[in-house]
Amino acid sequence: MSGETTAVVRGRVHGTVRLRHTERGTPAARFTVVQVPREYDRTHGQWRDGEPVPVICTVTGALARHVAECLTDAVHVIVTGHLALRGNLLHLDSAHVGVDLAQHAVYIDDTLPAVLAGRSPATHTSVADRPATHHGEPRRPAPGAPLWWTDPDPDTPRWWTDPRKSGNPVATTGD
Numbered sequence: 001m002s003g004e005t006t007a008v009v010r011g012r013v014h015g016t017v018r019l020r021h022t023e024r025g026t027p028a029a030r031f032t033v034v035q036v037p038r039e040y041d042r043t044h045g046q047w048r049d050g051e052p053v054p055v056i057c058t059v060t061g062a063l064a065r066h067v068a069e070c071l072t073d074a075v076h077v078i079v080t081g082h083l084a085l086r087g088n089l090l091h092l093d094s095a096h097v098g099v100d101l102a103q104h105a106v107y108i109d110d111t112l113p114a115v116l117a118g119r120s121p122a123t124h125t126s127v128a129d130r131p132a133t134h135h136g137e138p139r140r141p142a143p144g145a146p147l148w149w150t151d152p153d154p155d156t157p158r159w160w161t162d163p164r165k166s167g168n169p170v171a172t173t174g175d
Contacts, residue, residue: 007083009055009092010100011035013075019068022060029064031057031071033079033092055090057081059097067097076103 017031037050057079059067071077081094099106107116114120 004082027064029067057092059094076100
């Protein structure tokens with residue numbers, strides 16, 4: 001639809017996620033995200049919390065099931081969607097919902113530690129020895145790529161400790 005305002009809301013889930021089903025059986029979830037803007041107080045020379053802004057978020061389909069299963073009170077999230085003012089409340093018909101990785105560590109099926117998944121920890125394997133996931137083959141270095149580019153041992157990534165690198169190896173050129 002034209003004329004809709006797309007917005008990104010970053011805040012904390014407030015309360016519980018309510019999951020219901022439509023007459024056709026489609027799952028629909030509703031939850032509230034409270035965004036607290038940071039404001040600079042010039043008189044005191046410091047940052048302070050502004051007035052909290054509650055946003056009611058609605059999701060449908062498979063996303064609604066995932067949201068109901070994964071989100072709980074006080075989880076930091078980033079939500080995008082179409083923003084509308086209904087009455088005195090902001091509503092966001094959400095297209096995407098994600099946990100804010102700046103605040104939480106998140107595990108997905110492919111990265112869930114063995115201990116948390118109920119499996120015994122595996123012995124050390126290199127990236128090349130790991131089985132391919134549904135995301136494709138394990139990443140292998142290009143012929144002639146410098147050693148710091150690869151990450152054969154996730155416990156000791158070379159690109160992280162290489163003195164030639166000061167940041168993201170993807171963003172760095174030359175050598």
